[in-house]
Amino acid sequence: MAVLTTTTIITAIGVFLAGLLTLAERFLLNYGICKIVVNGEKTYEIKGGNHLLGSLQQHDIFIPSACGGRGTCGLCKVAVLEGGGPLLPTETPYLTAEEIENHFRLSCQVRVRNDLNILIPEELFSIREYHAKVIRIKDLTYDTKYLSLGLAEGETVDFVAGQYIQLMIPTYGKVKEEVYRAYSVASPQTLKTQIDLIIRRVPQGISTTYVFDYLKEGDSITFNGPYGDFFLRDNSREIIYIAGGSGLGPIKSMLHKMAEEGIDRKATFFFGCVSGKDLYFVDEMKEFEDRVPKFKFVPALSNPEANDGWQGETGLITEVVDRHIKEDGEYEAYLCGSPGMIDASIKVLKSKGIPEEHIFFDKF
Amino acid sequence: MDINPIVIFFASISTSNIVLTNFLGMCSYLSISRDLKASWGLGQAVIFVMTTTTMLNFLVYKYILVPAGLEYLRYIVFIIIVAAFVQLIEMILERYMTNLYYALGIFLPLITVNCAILGVALFMVIREYTFLQSLAYGAGGGIGWALAIVALAGIREKVDETKIPKGLQGAGFALIVTGIMAMAFIGLSGIANIQ
Numbered sequence: 320m321a322v323l324t325t326t327t328i329i330t331a332i333g334v335f336l337a338g339l340l341t342l343a344e345r346f347l348l349n350y351g352i353c354k355i356v357v358n359g360e361k362t363y364e365i366k367g368g369n370h371l372l373g374s375l376q377q378h379d380i381f382i383p384s385a386c387g388g389r390g391t392c393g394l395c396k397v398a399v400l401e402g403g404g405p406l407l408p409t410e411t412p413y414l415t416a417e418e419i420e421n422h423f424r425l426s427c428q429v430r431v432r433n434d435l436n437i438l439i440p441e442e443l444f445s446i447r448e449y450h451a452k453v454i455r456i457k458d459l460t461y462d463t464k465y466l467s468l469g470l471a472e473g474e475t476v477d478f479v480a481g482q483y484i485q486l487m488i489p490t491y492g493k494v495k496e497e498v499y500r501a502y503s504v505a506s507p508q509t510l511k512t513q514i515d516l517i518i519r520r521v522p523q524g525i526s527t528t529y530v531f532d533y534l535k536e537g538d539s540i541t542f543n544g545p546y547g548d549f550f551l552r553d554n555s556r557e558i559i560y561i562a563g564g565s566g567l568g569p570i571k572s573m574l575h576k577m578a579e580e581g582i583d584r585k586a587t588f589f590f591g592c593v594s595g596k597d598l599y600f601v602d603e604m605k606e607f608e609d610r611v612p613k614f615k616f617v618p619a620l621s622n623p624e625a626n627d628g629w630q631g632e633t634g635l636i637t638e639v640v641d642r643h644i645k646e647d648g649e650y651e652a653y654l655c656g657s658p659g660m661i662d663a664s665i666k667v668l669k670s671k672g673i674p675e676e677h678i679f680f681d682k683f
Numbered sequence: 684m685d686i687n688p689i690v691i692f693f694a695s696i697s698t699s700n701i702v703l704t705n706f707l708g709m710c711s712y713l714s715i716s717r718d719l720k721a722s723w724g725l726g727q728a729v730i731f732v733m734t735t736t737t738m739l740n741f742l743v744y745k746y747i748l749v750p751a752g753l754e755y756l757r758y759i760v761f762i763i764i765v766a767a768f769v770q771l772i773e774m775i776l777e778r779y780m781t782n783l784y785y786a787l788g789i790f791l792p793l794i795t796v797n798c799a800i801l802g803v804a805l806f807m808v809i810r811e812y813t814f815l816q817s818l819a820y821g822a823g824g825g826i827g828w829a830l831a832i833v834a835l836a837g838i839r840e841k842v843d844e845t846k847i848p849k850g851l852q853g854a855g856f857a858l859i860v861t862g863i864m865a866m867a868f869i870g871l872s873g874i875a876n877i878q
Contacts (some may be wrong), residue, residue, distance in 0.1 A: 332763065
């Protein structure tokens, strides 16, 4: 009996407070319909209370965001001229003094509480949503998959080799909210009806868990894009590609471009893995050595296992790069991989006298 | 325990100040006291939360927990009530006082774990206060806390312009100032005393 009363009383108090909070949320956090004026031209009516990034997405305006709205990538910048409220401490690290002057904000941090007047860079309007079907899922290594997505009949996508798209991960299992995650396109830019992605498993990752454990061939999937300014610059400098893990994707797309357009710049691709079981696409890359006039592929293992029978380069990718490139050469570098690898590589490249404006990278 | 509520009110602001005599609620007291404006904002929030939750906690304790013989659950119940109220205040601020909401930022949810608030509710039980006494104690405790943090923030803003030895910067200096302030408040003990 005592147990019953105790439970009842505690539950009653809990229910009362929960009810109170639900009511408060309904009435206090209801901002009604807010008007968003975009570039002084179009007006959208949006239900208030959500973040600007997501609110715009509902109206098919896609602002680039690699982190999916967590405020860690700093890509989703738009200028909020009126109604954005004060700049938040979560935004300041990603904005330059000049951007702050011009009212730039991170759209994932700005909440729509009232009418807004915003400016979105014109080029972002070419970004749109695509519906696709999974044509093929192929294992590249024990933790990396090659995903081919075919666009719906009659649809085509225009992107530049090196750019990325954002995959929409629907709700599944315990994941109750749609999320977007950025992946670089690995297929050639001339193939307009299909995009390929290289996806490496992140333990407990919302997106990669979905791709690895739930997604099957034939499933429908939505993505938007293309985004990013990681693409091949047009000049005659010698190219250094550096990638680790699934960072091979955009480099592969760039190599397709070089092969198709017969670009005869000297190019070397340093691909870093831990051991033989992480290495993939070696044959494809060797094939590029025949198709791209002056291309060389240098795979490197940092920790080869005895049964790998590894004959190639050993050591961290930074050490291998350091051994291969000359001081003060006319280089241009394209890097794709984890922040740690990229930061370390930039250090090495700079020590070789390569100026910062000739180093391009895509961190994930 | 028939102390006049007015005496309790003034005593809990001055001589029985919850920060300066019990050293409760120190985390937000030290971390928010760098800026006068934000500390006054947090002080207002604490005054409101402390007054309302003390009343609520008193009612729940006296009319629900005691009759049901569940006094031993008071820690949990008090904490749930405080947590829910802080959520409510956060929503109210977000809606009507957006600037204050941004100024407080992460520290508003910290009121939930502000031990001064739970401390006041528990002292109220230990000292067997009546409703009016509890109300006076809650409001006085909140005002006392706000007074202490605003005083500290004022001092820290002035001190920012002077040179402090490196090892004493930040919390070290704030604690020394707090100690001196606590001694100064003892000087008021002739006004009212409840302990």
